Every structure is written in structure tokens, then in C-alpha cells.
Amino acid sequence: MAILVTAEHDNQTLKQSTLNTVAASTQLNDEIHVLVAGFNCQAVADQAAKITGVSKVLYADSSVYEHQLAENIAALITDLGNDYDYILAPATSNYKNILPRVAAKLDVTQLSDITAIVANDTFERPIYAGNAIATVKSLDPVKVITxxxxxxxxxxxxxxxxxxxxxxxxxxxxNLVAFVSEQVEQSDRPELSNANIIISGGRGLGSSENFALIEQLADQLGAAVGASRAAVDSGFVPNDKQVGQTGKIVAPxxxxxxxxSGAIQHLAGMKDSKTIVAINKDEEAPIFSVADYGLVADLFEVIPELREKLP
Structure with missing residues (x-):
């Protein structure tokens, strides 16, 4: 028996989250296989074959998997799943949709969003928006893990x-679902989940027009743009920019x-960042409790001044 890691990709490029998942899998001390399911994605399979620690790449190339529809991908993983002790995938939006279906079909309990591997059957995962860490032991024959x-x-x-x-x-x-269309945003900025620098704006910006201050600063620093849930709910930016418990989990x-302000929902998505800088005019804002550097000031004065001093 071995470990099956399901690859996150766009039919052209292997996503960084797959590399993190493979690294986690090496701690289970078993043979690692990577599943690449897509359409015209030979380049992705070739990339997966060069990952250190991977002993086999399973390549499913079909128009059925072109758009990564959860029903079709889950059926494939389930079909392969009984040959493995572990099925791992990144805790991305895509696999949060796919892997619960796999777990249900295999009649096992899913272990979601693990952050540490204690033993081959014991894992750590955050609960209560990251304020507590649960240690979970699984007795299932196949362990389905994000x-x-x-x-x-x-x-x-x-x-x-x-x-x-x-x-x-x-x-x-x-034939349970049909692909209709997709809108892909084209940007020269780094992808939010993989960026080394992220600049996020909140409700304090006041409007979508003012959010341009964040985007301009991000372009100067070569950074990705993020947002709090409040900013997304206010319509300043689309929800794919949201950082937090119900958005993207990042650690740039x-x-x-x-x-x-630093609501618990937002802190859960970014508090593992290596260095955190907070700019807020409210000195009591919770964001300062996790910040390495805090500046109590009006952002409309600070951001233009910062941009002037940057090369």
C-alpha cells in the first residue's frame, strides 16, 4: 500500500500547494504516488515526475477532467482509492469540494486542513478559527486528508x-453536472496563495476606488493583493481576494x-505569516496583537508617503 497525492494544477502548471502536500506525505514514510488528472496536461505530469520523493505518477488525460469538476474527479480518486492507505490533497477550494465526496464514497471520515503529522495515524488540525489545535487519531483503513x-x-x-x-x-x-463557463482574471501580480509579499486592505479603505491605493502599492513591491471579508462583503474587491477562515489561508x-481591524475570521487566514505589518488608526484594533510592526496612523496619509519613499 502507498500514499496517493492528488495534484492541483491548471492543465499547464503544477501548483505550489501540491509540493507542500508531497512534503507532508514524506513524513508518513511510505511510497508516494501523484495523480495528475486533466486534459492535455502532459506538461503537468512531467513536472510531477521530477518532484523529489515521488516514486510514481498516475496520469489520467481526458476531456472529462478538463475543468476539474468535482463529481468526475472524485469518481476517479475513489476508483483508485482502495489501493492506498492515504489519499492526500491540498486544502484548496477545489479539493475542499472534491475530497469530502471521496471520503463519503469510501465510507471513511475526512481529516481536514491538517497542519502537522504526529504519527502515521495521528494528525493536528486547527479548530475554533485557529485558536485551538485538535489532535486527531484515525482508525479508518483509508485516510482521506486535506x-x-x-x-x-x-x-x-x-x-x-x-x-x-x-x-x-x-x-x-x-453527467451529474455540466461545465458552463469560467472567467479567469489575468494579472501580472503573483497568485495570492503563493506570493512572498501580500498587501491586504480592509473596510477602512471606504470604497473600491480607494482600494486602488493597495493595488498601486502592491505593484511597486511586486506583491499580491488581498482583502478582509468586510472589504469583500462591501464590494471593494472580488471574493477571490479574501484572506481568512472562509477565504484563502496564506503565510507569506x-x-x-x-x-x-483584525477580526478572528481574518487572523485565522494570515497569522502564520513570517512578518506582519499593520496600519490602522485605531490603536485598539485586534490586528496589532499579531503584528510584528504596528503603525497607528491614517492610511490615506501613510500609503502615499510610503509609495514616495519606495524605489
């Missing part, structure tokens, strides 16, 4: 590794929170 990417280092690529790539037959389409090298 991994919080920010809690583990990335697995490395090897130029000399030549892992075997094995074709896997696609299953028939479930530098996180700058501008006009964000």
Missing part, C-alpha cells in the same frame, strides 16, 4: 529524477494589513 499548504515546506524538484509515468484510464462522465514572508 493539507494546509502554509504549514509545510515545499518539496523540491530534481533534475536527475526520472519517475515512471503510468497512464490511467478515464472513467465515464458522471511579509504580510501588510492596511485598514483591517
Amino acid at each position: 493539507v494546509r499548504s502554509s504549514a509545510f515546506e515545499e518539496a523540491a524538484f530534481s533534475d536527475t529524477q526520472n519517475t515512471e509515468i503510468i497512464a490511467v484510464n478515464a472513467l465515464p462522465e458522471t 514572508q511579509l504580510y501588510i494589513a492596511v485598514g483591517i
Whole structure:
């Protein structure tokens, strides 16, 4: 028996979260296989074959998997799942949709968003918005697990590794859902989940027009743009920018929170950042409790001044 890691990708590029998941899998001391399911995604399979620690790549190439519809991908993982002791995937929006279906079909309990591996059957995961850590022991024959990417280092690529790539037959389409359309935002900024620097704005910015201050500063620093739930709910930015318990969990090298009070929902998504800078005119704002550097000031004065002093 072995470990099956399901790859997160866009049919062209392997996502960083897959590397974090493979790194977590190496702690289970078993053979690691990576499943790449998509359409015309040979390049992704080739990348997966170069990940250090991976002994086999399973490659399912079919138009059925082109749009990563949860019903179709879950059916494939379930079909393969009984041959494995562990099924791991990144705790991304995509796999939060897919893996619970797999767990249900295999009649096991899912272990969600783990942050540490204590033993082969024991794991840690945050609860109560990260204010407590639960240690969970699983007795299930197949352990279905999502991994919080920010809690583990990335697995490395090897130029000399030549892992075997094995074709896997696609299953028939479930016909339970149909792909209609998608809108992909094109941006020169780094992807939020993978960025080394993130600048997030909150309700303190007041409007979507004022949110341009955050975007301009981000462009100067080569940073990704994030937002609090309050800013998203107010319509300042789309919800794919949301950082927090119900948004994206991030842990960049530098996180700058501008006009964000620091509700527990937001802190749960960014408090593992290496360095946190908070700018808020309310000196009692909870964000200062987790900040390494705090500046009590009006953001509309500070941000333009900061931009002037940056190269």
C-alpha cells in the first residue's frame, strides 16, 4: 500500500500547494504516488515526475477532467482509492469540494486542513478559527486528508529524477453536472496563495476606488493583493481576494494589513505569516496583537508617503 497525492494544477502548471502536500506525505514514510488528472496536461505530469520523493505518477488525460469538476474527479480518486492507505490533497477550494465526496464514497471520515503529522495515524488540525489545535487519531483503513499548504515546506524538484509515468484510464462522465463557463482574471501580480509579499486592505479603505491605493502599492513591491471579508462583503474587491477562515489561508514572508481591524475570521487566514505589518488608526484594533510592526496612523496619509519613499 502507498500514499496517493492528488495534484492541483491548471492543465499547464503544477501548483505550489501540491509540493507542500508531497512534503507532508514524506513524513508518513511510505511510497508516494501523484495523480495528475486533466486534459492535455502532459506538461503537468512531467513536472510531477521530477518532484523529489515521488516514486510514481498516475496520469489520467481526458476531456472529462478538463475543468476539474468535482463529481468526475472524485469518481476517479475513489476508483483508485482502495489501493492506498492515504489519499492526500491540498486544502484548496477545489479539493475542499472534491475530497469530502471521496471520503463519503469510501465510507471513511475526512481529516481536514491538517497542519502537522504526529504519527502515521495521528494528525493536528486547527479548530475554533485557529485558536485551538485538535489532535486527531484515525482508525479508518483509508485516510482521506486535506493539507494546509502554509504549514509545510515545499518539496523540491530534481533534475536527475526520472519517475515512471503510468497512464490511467478515464472513467465515464458522471453527467451529474455540466461545465458552463469560467472567467479567469489575468494579472501580472503573483497568485495570492503563493506570493512572498501580500498587501491586504480592509473596510477602512471606504470604497473600491480607494482600494486602488493597495493595488498601486502592491505593484511597486511586486506583491499580491488581498482583502478582509468586510472589504469583500462591501464590494471593494472580488471574493477571490479574501484572506481568512472562509477565504484563502496564506503565510507569506511579509504580510501588510492596511485598514483591517483584525477580526478572528481574518487572523485565522494570515497569522502564520513570517512578518506582519499593520496600519490602522485605531490603536485598539485586534490586528496589532499579531503584528510584528504596528503603525497607528491614517492610511490615506501613510500609503502615499510610503509609495514616495519606495524605489
